[in-house]
Amino acid sequence: xxxxxxxxxxxxxxNTEFLKNEDIxxxxxxxxxxxxxxxxxxxxxKYKVYKLRYFIIIIFILGMLQISMIQNSFSPxxxxxxxxxKKSNFIYNLTSLIHMIVHVPMSFxxxxxxxxxxxxxxxxxxCFFALLSCWTKCLINYNFNYAIxxxxxxxxxxxxxINSISKFSCNWFYPSQRAAVxxxxxxxxxxxxxxxxxxxxxxFSKYDAxxxxxxxxxxxxxxxFNLLLVQAIVVSVFAVLNIIFYRDKPLTPxxxxxxxxxxxxxxxxxxxxxNKTYILITITFSLLYGSFIDFAVILGQVIxxxxxxxxxxxxxxxxxxxxxxxxxxxxIQILKKNFQYKRLMGLCIIFCIxxxxxxxxxxxxxxxxxxxxxxxxxxxFIIPIVPILLEFANEVxxxxxxxxxxxxxxxxxxxVGFLLGSLFSLIIDTFKNKEESAFWCVITFxxxxxxxxxxxxxxxxxxxxxNAEKNALIQSSENISSSSKI
Numbered sequence: 514x515x516x517x518x519x520x521x522x523x524x525x526x527x528n529t530e531f532l533k534n535e536d537i538x539x540x541x542x543x544x545x546x547x548x549x550x551x552x553x554x555x556x557x558x559k560y561k562v563y564k565l566r567y568f569i570i571i572i573f574i575l576g577m578l579q580i581s582m583i584q585n586s587f588s589p590x591x592x593x594x595x596x597x598x599k600k601s602n603f604i605y606n607l608t609s610l611i612h613m614i615v616h617v618p619m620s621f622x623x624x625x626x627x628x629x630x631x632x633x634x635x636x637x638x639x640c641f642f643a644l645l646s647c648w649t650k651c652l653i654n655y656n657f658n659y660a661i662x663x664x665x666x667x668x669x670x671x672x673x674x675i676n677s678i679s680k681f682s683c684n685w686f687y688p689s690q691r692a693a694v695x696x697x698x699x700x701x702x703x704x705x706x707x708x709x710x711x712x713x714x715x716x717f718s719k720y721d722a723x724x725x726x727x728x729x730x731x732x733x734x735x736x737x738f739n740l741l742l743v744q745a746i747v748v749s750v751f752a753v754l755n756i757i758f759y760r761d762k763p764l765t766p767x768x769x770x771x772x773x774x775x776x777x778x779x780x781x782x783x784x785x786x787x788n789k790t791y792i793l794i795t796i797t798f799s800l801l802y803g804s805f806i807d808f809a810v811i812l813g814q815v816i817x818x819x820x821x822x823x824x825x826x827x828x829x830x831x832x833x834x835x836x837x838x839x840x841x842x843x844x845i846q847i848l849k850k851n852f853q854y855k856r857l858m859g860l861c862i863i864f865c866i867x868x869x870x871x872x873x874x875x876x877x878x879x880x881x882x883x884x885x886x887x888x889x890x891x892x893x894f895i896i897p898i899v900p901i902l903l904e905f906a907n908e909v910x911x912x913x914x915x916x917x918x919x920x921x922x923x924x925x926x927x928x929v930g931f932l933l934g935s936l937f938s939l940i941i942d943t944f945k946n947k948e949e950s951a952f953w954c955v956i957t958f959x960x961x962x963x964x965x966x967x968x969x970x971x972x973x974x975x976x977x978x979x980n981a982e983k984n985a986l987i988q989s990s991e992n993i994s995s996s997s998k999i
Contacts, residue, residue, distance in 0.1 A: 563763045566685040570694070572759050573681060576636055577701045579643050579751040580671050582744050585609055585809060586650065586713060587660065593823065596722040597733035598657050603938045608664050609810040610934040613803075615668025616927035623672035624920035631761035632681055632916075635673040640752035642670030647745035654734050668927075675702050675923050679907055679915030684762040688979070691904070693845050699900035714827025716740045781913045785921065790909050790973045797858070798902045798922045800965045801865075803930030804958055805895055811937045815954055816884070818947035819876045829888050836889040837896030844897040852976065854905040855969055861901075862966040864894040866959055873955040911978035933961070 587594060587608040595605045627635040643666075650663030682694035716736050725732045785791050813826040821829075848857055868890035875883040903919055910918050937954055944950035 561765055562685070562687060565760070565763065568758075569685060569760055570681075570698075572755055573636075573677075573698065574701050575751045576639065576674055576755045576759070577698070579748040579755075580639070580667065580674055581701070582712070583643065583647050583650070583663070583748060584612060584667055584671075586741060586744060593717060593720060593722045593733060594737065597725070597730040597737070600657065601942070603935070603942060606810065606934065606938045608660050610807075610931050610938075611661060611664045612668035612671060613806070613927035613931035613934065615665055616672055617924045619669050620672045620676065620920050620924035623676050624917050627673065627677050627680060627916040627920070628914045632677040632684070633759060633761040635677050635916075636755055636759050639670045639673035640755050642666050642673075643748055644752050646670060647741070647748045650741045651738065651745055653741065654738055672920065672923065676916050676920035678702060679903055679919045683907075683915050684766070693849070695900045695904055697841070697900075699903055702899075711827045711831050712744070713740055714823050718822075718824040718827075720823075781917045784913055785910060785918070788910060789971075790975065791906060791918075793968045793972045794902055794906045794909070795922055795925050797965045797968045798899070798906075799926040799929040800961050801862075801895065801898055801902075802923075802926040803928075803933050804961045806930045807934045807937055808958065810934060811941065811954065814941055814947075815951045816876065818951055819879050819884075821881065821884070825881060829885060832885055833888045833892035834896075836892035840893035841897045841900065844894075845900065848901060848904075852979075853974075854901060854908075855972055855974055858898060858901055858905075859966060859969050861894040861898050862962055862969070864890055866962045866966070868894070869955060869959045869962060873952060876951065905974075908976045908978045909973075911981060933957075 587605070595601075598605070623635060623638075626638065646663045646666035646669075649666060650660050652659040653663075678698045679695055682691045682698065686694045716739065720733060720736055722730065722733055809830060812830065813823060816826065816829070844857060844861070848854070868887040871887040872884070872891070875887055878884075903922065906918050906922060907915055936957065940953050940957065941947070941950045944953070
């Protein structure tokens, strides 16, 4: 009995001590977060930003929109155009997947150009490839291979724009605004492609391949050409605006880190490879970003067996995007207050897993309103993960350049996206029962989310960039104090 009482006493003491330690840790984290917020306010008082940045960010967003418009030109109407152009699911889906694999080799020159010569040169090269892409695709009715070639040029263009996101926000905005700006730009780079799905959905909303001429499918081919021509004209306008008005950086930097000399290209690669947390971030980012892009590509093919068409796909994608806007605003504000990158990412992925399973069960009801509910949840939580991971990578890997850090994240993500996209195409082609193929696609997405969730536990949160800003501020204050004493 005495031993039992002693054991209970010891256990109570251990539990009490554990709770005390946990409270102390939480208080320390709160204090650290408050100190970081005060630090950012002090930094902003020592640097200047320019009103021109708002105009430049609009131009930059238009540059990303031009890529997004032509990235998924063929996805919403996939079920119809596979019949019109008489192609297999795999060959047809190459129009949406080939840019992912091309992105990888092009990231090396893109990273080098953006880091050494600035985002202006990278932006101009991007516009050139975008113009080449959209006008090449207009030749699709002469040969379907022109569509694949045009998407190849999209893959060439994308790295020069997307790898500039973090560097752009660092060049033009205060440290306290960087996460929000990176979130905004990452949001557009990730989901504006889904906005691009809306236009094809409108063009093909009333088209039915079974009612077209079964030999020529001329109506379907005419609609495709008209769609690609409209996209080419819009992209041309956006490209010209970027070439004329876009600027690399302001006259003076907005922060200490914006003016820091970064590591050279080769040394940066070595540092990134040796950084275990960056490797884990890359795995998580690749799985989440790649699978989300694939989801946009195959969504129409997944929901078609349940009675939903091209218009439903476009509307569903748009709703997912709008939810993502709200999610980005809410979650980035939370991140600015507590700087808890890992916890926030874990929370987001848990809801992604839940929404994935809910999506399949709602599909079985064949009620559109119910199917949209899990899409709202998915968009709210998966879209903000991209900027959170980008900012986390920049913190962990500082002083490696932002273009190199984000560039390789997107490179690996596009490889993974291509491989996963090929897997999803194989799943869709393998099962004759298309409802069964939809089930296995959902299971695959859930498995990807679970694997991403596991990797978070092994990451180490090191706020190197924020600490560098803090040290620079302390050093500056000490220098001012020394000068005043003299």
